[in-house]
Amino acid sequence: MNKLIIYGDIHGSYDELITLRKKINPQKDDIEVCVGDIITRGKDSVKTLRYIQEHNIKSVLGNHEDKIIRYLQYEKQAIKNPITLDEDEQNIVNSLDLKDIEFLMNLPLFMKFENITIVHGGLKNSYDLDNLTKNQKAKILRMRYLDKNQNFIAFGKEENDSIFWANLYDGNQGFVIYGHQWLQEAKINQFAIGIDTGCVYGNKLSAVIFKKIDKKYEYQTITSISSSKSHTAHSFHN
Ligand SMILES: [Mn+2]
Numbered sequence: 001m002n003k004l005i006i007y008g009d010i011h012g013s014y015d016e017l018i019t020l021r022k023k024i025n026p027q028k029d030d031i032e033v034c035v036g037d038i039i040t041r042g043k044d045s046v047k048t049l050r051y052i053q054e055h056n057i058k059s060v061l062g063n064h065e066d067k068i069i070r071y072l073q074y075e076k077q078a079i080k081n082p083i084t085l086d087e088d089e090q091n092i093v094n095s096l097d098l099k100d101i102e103f104l105m106n107l108p109l110f111m112k113f114e115n116i117t118i119v120h121g122g123l124k125n126s127y128d129l130d131n132l133t134k135n136q137k138a139k140i141l142r143m144r145y146l147d148k149n150q151n152f153i154a155f156g157k158e159e160n161d162s163i164f165w166a167n168l169y170d171g172n173q174g175f176v177i178y179g180h181q182w183l184q185e186a187k188i189n190q191f192a193i194g195i196d197t198g199c200v201y202g203n204k205l206s207a208v209i210f211k212k213i214d215k216k217y218e219y220q221t222i223t224s225i226s227s228s229k230s231h232t233a234h235s236f237h238n
Helices: 014-024 045-054 063-075 087-095 098-105 134-142
Strands: 003-007 031-034 110-113 116-119 175-178 192-194 204-213 216-226
Touching: 003 014, 003 116, 014 045, 014 204, 014 216, 031 110, 045 087, 045 098, 063 087, 063 098, 063 134
Parallel strands: 003 031, 116 175, 175 192
Antiparallel strands: 003 204, 110 116, 204 216
16 A cells, blocks of 8 residues: 555644554555654653654654754753753653664654655745755744745744745645644645644644555545643644
């Protein structure tokens, strides 16, 4: 069959991942990938991280994994750590074993499967994924809105004329599957699908499924599982 199954931000929502995976029923020759933000905010971050490793599920780097990695790298230096962790992040760091850390450190910024490109946040039409600057690498993890000149807008600084990156994306780096910005429903554009449906905020966990036909992945469906958490405020957390 050879399906490509891509999960939205899981954020430690272990129970929902298990239920969603049961519903999808991946086969041996299917590829499963997460859009990043496997950990933090939910109740079972490390359990989820271990499950993903044990079941050979791949992932790109999310901004939340990136923060933990940067914290750990600073810890090795003889300076005061400039990164402050919250209680949840500190608990995660305390529970990570060497294998977990190695897994996190090796998460790629993007993954490509034929015509499909997976990133955590987003990208601009001018980006070349094979030749990114340090600044662009940081932006790919966090991109949401752009201003009218297509400049990156930081979280919380959006204006009325801000444009969501995927609405401007022309497909030159492949059909992009991303997370980071959660929405009630998956966001489907001409050249991109946003698959973070805010499970950890009480909405649902979603996956997009592609089927391989003649060396190309063709869109099949989006499958979701309701969050086991009660419905909370519809704020736009990243
Ligand atoms: Mn997220």
